[in-house]
Each structure stands twice: as C-alpha cells, then as structure tokens.
Amino acid sequence: xxxxxxxxxxxxxxxxxxxxxxxxxxxxxxxxxxxxxxxxxxxxxxxxxxxxxxxxxxxxxxxxxxxxxxxxxxxxxxxxxxxxxxxxxxxxxxxxxxxxxxxxxxxxxxxxxxxxxxxxxxxxxxxxxxxxxxxxxxxxxxxxxxxxxxxxxxxxxxxxxxxxxxxxxxxxxxxxxxxxxxx
Amino acid sequence: xxxxxxxxxxxxxxxxxxxxxxxxxxxxxxxxxxxxxxxxxxxxxxxxxxxxxxxxxxxxxxxxxxxxxxxxxxxxxxxxxxxxxxxxxxxxxxxxxxxxxxxxxxxxxxxxxxxxxxxxxxxxxxxxxxxxxxxxxxxxxxxxxxxxxxxxxxxxxxxxxxxxxxxxxxxxxxxxxxxxxxxxxxxxxxxxxxxxxxxxxxxxxxxxxxxxxxxxxxxxxxxxxxxxxxxxxxxxxxxxxxxxxxxxxxxxxxxxxxxxxx
Numbered sequence: 001x002x003x004x005x006x007x008x009x010x011x012x013x014x015x016x017x018x019x020x021x022x023x024x025x026x027x028x029x030x031x032x033x034x035x036x037x038x039x040x041x042x043x044x045x046x047x048x049x050x051x052x053x054x055x056x057x058x059x060x061x062x063x064x065x066x067x068x069x070x071x072x073x074x075x076x077x078x079x080x081x082x083x084x085x086x087x088x089x090x091x092x093x094x095x096x097x098x099x100x101x102x103x104x105x106x107x108x109x110x111x112x113x114x115x116x117x118x119x120x121x122x123x124x125x126x127x128x129x130x131x132x133x134x135x136x137x138x139x140x141x142x143x144x145x146x147x148x149x150x151x152x153x154x155x156x157x158x159x160x161x162x163x164x165x166x167x168x169x170x171x172x173x174x175x176x177x178x179x180x181x182x183x
Numbered sequence: 184x185x186x187x188x189x190x191x192x193x194x195x196x197x198x199x200x201x202x203x204x205x206x207x208x209x210x211x212x213x214x215x216x217x218x219x220x221x222x223x224x225x226x227x228x229x230x231x232x233x234x235x236x237x238x239x240x241x242x243x244x245x246x247x248x249x250x251x252x253x254x255x256x257x258x259x260x261x262x263x264x265x266x267x268x269x270x271x272x273x274x275x276x277x278x279x280x281x282x283x284x285x286x287x288x289x290x291x292x293x294x295x296x297x298x299x300x301x302x303x304x305x306x307x308x309x310x311x312x313x314x315x316x317x318x319x320x321x322x323x324x325x326x327x328x329x330x331x332x333x334x335x336x337x338x339x340x341x342x343x344x345x346x347x348x349x350x351x352x353x354x355x356x357x358x359x360x361x362x363x364x365x366x367x368x369x370x371x372x373x374x375x376x377x378x379x380x381x382x383x384x385x386x387x388x389x390x391x392x393x394x395x396x397x398x399x400x401x402x403x404x405x406x407x408x409x410x411x412x413x414x415x416x417x418x419x420x421x422x423x424x425x426x427x428x429x430x431x432x433x434x435x436x437x438x439x440x441x442x443x444x445x
Contacts, residue, residue, distance in 0.1 A: 030348075030349075036238070036338070036339055037336065037337075037338070037339060038333065038336060039333065039336035039338075039344075039346060040346050040348070040349065043344065043346040043348070044338060044344075047344055047378060047381045047382060048381055048382050048385035048386070049382065050381075050382035051382070052264075052382060052383055052386065052388065053263055053264050053391070054260055054263070054264055054383075054391040054394050054395060055388075055394075056388065056389070056394045075397075077396075077397050077398065077399060078397040079394060079395050079397075081395070082256055082395055082397065086263065126298070127254045127255060127256070127297075127298040128252055128254040128298075128397065130298075130301070131301075132253060132278075132299055132301060132311070133280060133308035133311040134253060134278050134279065134280055134299070134308075134311030134312055134313055135252050135253060135311075135313075136249065136250065136252065139252050139398075
C-alpha cells in the first residue's frame with residue numbers, strides 16, 4: 001500500500017461516477033438532442049409535418065380563377081373556405097378526377113369532386129354583421145334584424161319572408177348589390 | 184507570526200449611510216440604462232446567422248385591435264387546424280365594454296368560438312373593442328424557464344414549442360405563463376399551446392388564424408425579410424405588447440391597446 005492509495009481511490013470513485021453519468025445520458029438522451037439547440041431536433045420535423053387544413057384563397061384560385069374575380073368585391077378579404085368548406089378532400093379528389101377536357105367531352109363544364117357544403121343560414125353572416133357595441137363603428141352592422149328585413153322589403157318590392165336568409169336579397173360575394181341577378 | 188485578519192466594515196452610522204447611498208445610486212444607474220428599441224432589435228436579429236437556410240427566419244405577430252370585429256373566424260379555424268379539445272383554446276377573443284357608469288365588462292363566451300351574443304350591461308357603452316389573444320412567443324420566456332424536463336423550448340426561428348414526447352404534464356408552465364395561453368390537453372395529459380401553426384409557417388403559409396381573418400386584424404411575418412408587413416408596422420407604427428412590466432419580451436405586438444386590457 002502506497003501512501004497515495006486514498007488519492008487513487010478518490011480518482012477511481014470520481015471516474016466511475018463520471019462513467020455512470022455518461023452511460024445514463026447516452027441511454028436516456030434522445031438521438032437528435034442538441035442538433036439545433038437545447039431541445040430534441042426531431043421534434044421540429046414532427047411539428048412541421050402535421051397536415052395543413054386551411055389553404056387560403058390562392059389555393060382555390062389555382063383552379064377557379066377564370067370563373068371568379070373577387071378583386072373588387074366587398075368580401076374580397078373573406079377567404080373562400082370561411083363560407084364554403086375546407087378544400088382538403090375536395091382538392092385531393094380533384095387531383096384524382098378525370099381532367100377537365102374529359103369532363104367537357106362528357107358535356108359538363110365542371111369535374112364533379114367532393115361536395116362542398118355551404119351553411120346557408122343567417123348565422124355565418126351575423127357572426128360578423130350583427131350589431132355589437134364593441135365592433136368598429138364604421139363596420140356595417142345590423143341593429144334590428146326585423147327592421148332590416150322590413151326596410152329591405154320596400155327596396156326589393158318583392159315578397160320577403162321575415163325568416164328569410166340573407167342571400168334572399170344580398171349577393172354573398174358582392175354584398176352591395178341587392179337581389180340576386182340585379183346589380 | 185499570525186496575521187490579524189482585517190475586515191473592512193463601516194464603523195459609524197454616517198459611513199454606513201454613505202455606502203448604502205452609493206450602492207443605491209449604482210443600482211439606479213443600471214436600471215436607467217437604455218434598452219434597445221424594437222427597431223434596433225430587428226437589426227440585431229438580422230445579423231444572427233447560425234442556422235440552416237430553411238430555419239433562417241425570425242417570426243413576429245401583430246394584432247390590430249382597431250380592426251377586429253369579433254367574428255370568431257380565427258378561433259374556429261384554430262380549433263379545426265390544430266384539433267384542440269372542446270373548451271380549450273390556443274387563441275381566443277376577448278370583448279371589452281367600458282360603460283359610462285365606470286364599469287369595465289370583459290367576457291369571452293366559449294373563447295368567441297360562436298362569435299359574441301349581445302350582452303346586457305349597466306349604462307351605455309362608451310367604448311368597446313375586441314382583443315384577440317394568443318401565445319406571445321416571448322424571448323424572455325417564463326414558461327420554458329420553469330420546465331423541469333426541458334420539454335418546452337424556443338426554436339431558432341423565435342417560436343416557442345412543446346415537445347409532447349418529453350412533457351410530463353406537471354403544469355408548471357401553465358402557471359408560469361402570464362398570458363394564460365397554455366393548458367394541459369385532457370387527451371394526452373401534456374401541455375399544449377399556440378405554435379403559430381408551425382406546420383404551416385415552415386411551408387411558407389401564414390397561421391390558420393391569419394389566413395381566415397376577414398379584416399386583416401391579424402398579421403404574421405418574418406422580421407428578417409426587409410419588406411415584410413410586420414417589420415414595416417413595428418418600425419413605423421405605434422405598437423405595444425401585453426404586460427410589458429413583466430419584461431417577457433413578447434414577439435406578439437398589439438396596435439391600439441387600451442389601458443383596460445389585461
């Protein structure tokens with residue numbers, strides 16, 4: 001026994017502790033930890049690979065721009081998918097559907113793909129246009145719905161049911177124009 | 184020879200007061216040192232380049248409360264896009280109504296998911312407005328600092344995320360967030376929060392709430408891009424952040440904030 005044996009044993013103990021820590025860390029630490037920073041690098045890939053549901057107008061206009069120009073419309077800023085439907089299934093099926101010229105040969109203007117259900121009740125309109133004191137003053141709002149329909153009645157000179165939905169008089173795309181077909 | 188240890192300590196009250204005064208003056212000088220302005224910070228961000236190209240963005244979010252109409256389209260879109268459980272919101276809209284009787288009414292029925300029903304208030308509403316809220320993606324982040332397992336972190340693009348594989352659902356971050364934007368997902372029992380739709384922004388799309396906003400009250404963009412809308416707004420307009428006194432350095436800016444907003 002040399003007189004340094006106690007020092008050696010301390011070194012061995014510290015070395016073992018260090019080794020144990022390294023083994024534990026190697027076993028427990030995710031592979032990609034520290035790739036981009038102090039986190040699991042693979043999570044960035046996982047987080048960015050979720051499926052996209054909302055696509056925005058550009059996505060719809062890829063196919064539908066020729067038939068529709070909303071540039072001057074009051075509702076130009078309202079995205080298509082707010083009132084129509086999420087384009088997801090519609091667009092996936094559209095890719096698989098026969099090309100447009102085949103549909104033309106069959107005598108149809110459009111390729112029939114997934115149904116896009118539209119909520120035609122007044123609720124989607126009223127979400128934005130019912131009067132609330134918290135809304136910006138300049139934003140068009142309806143204070144009294146019954147009165148609004150009654151006033152509208154005089155303007156259109158037609159039969160307007162009190163239970164009518166908004167699209168009885170307004171064009172949802174160009175809401176300034178009263179009565180469908182009359183600009 | 185044993186040396187006597189000399190400990191310097193104030194001998195009299197006068198000397199003590201002198202030390203105390205100089206110490207306080209020093210602290211005051213430190214607190215008065217100018218902080219970099221937002222425009223200066225943007226220039227600092229531009230110079231940062233230690234990440235691969237696909238990550239070479241630095242995002243910011245602007246909410247224009249003067250334009251918000253409280254339609255709830257953003258709340259609905261967020262729920263659909265991120266499939267959040269019922270009753271839990273990554274983003275929500277608050278309605279403020281300040282009456283002539285001096286009352287401030289704040290409510291957010293179901294987060295504004297079905298827009299807002301008219302509310303009976305005492306007196307006449309003098310002013311009212313809507314304030315959309317979401318995770319502020321702070322730089323001096325209280326929520327990531329308290330995470331005991333390092334599941335919550337900031338990406339190099341300035342987005343705060345939660346790694347659900349590592350999260351143990353202890354809920355410390357939910358308590359730590361001063362903006363109440365985090366919740367424990369009852370399905371997975373892990374923390375969840377707004378990610379600025381990380382799966383969308385990495386593909387070059389805007390977050391779902393920004394995409395569907397009909398009045399463009401929500402604006403999102405890259406601060407490293409010279410012509411981005413957010414950068415132009417932060418550099419040229421009067422913007423404010425929520426709870427600036429907490430020094431969390433949020434990257435979600437608000438235009439037209441009122442004193443009543445908490």
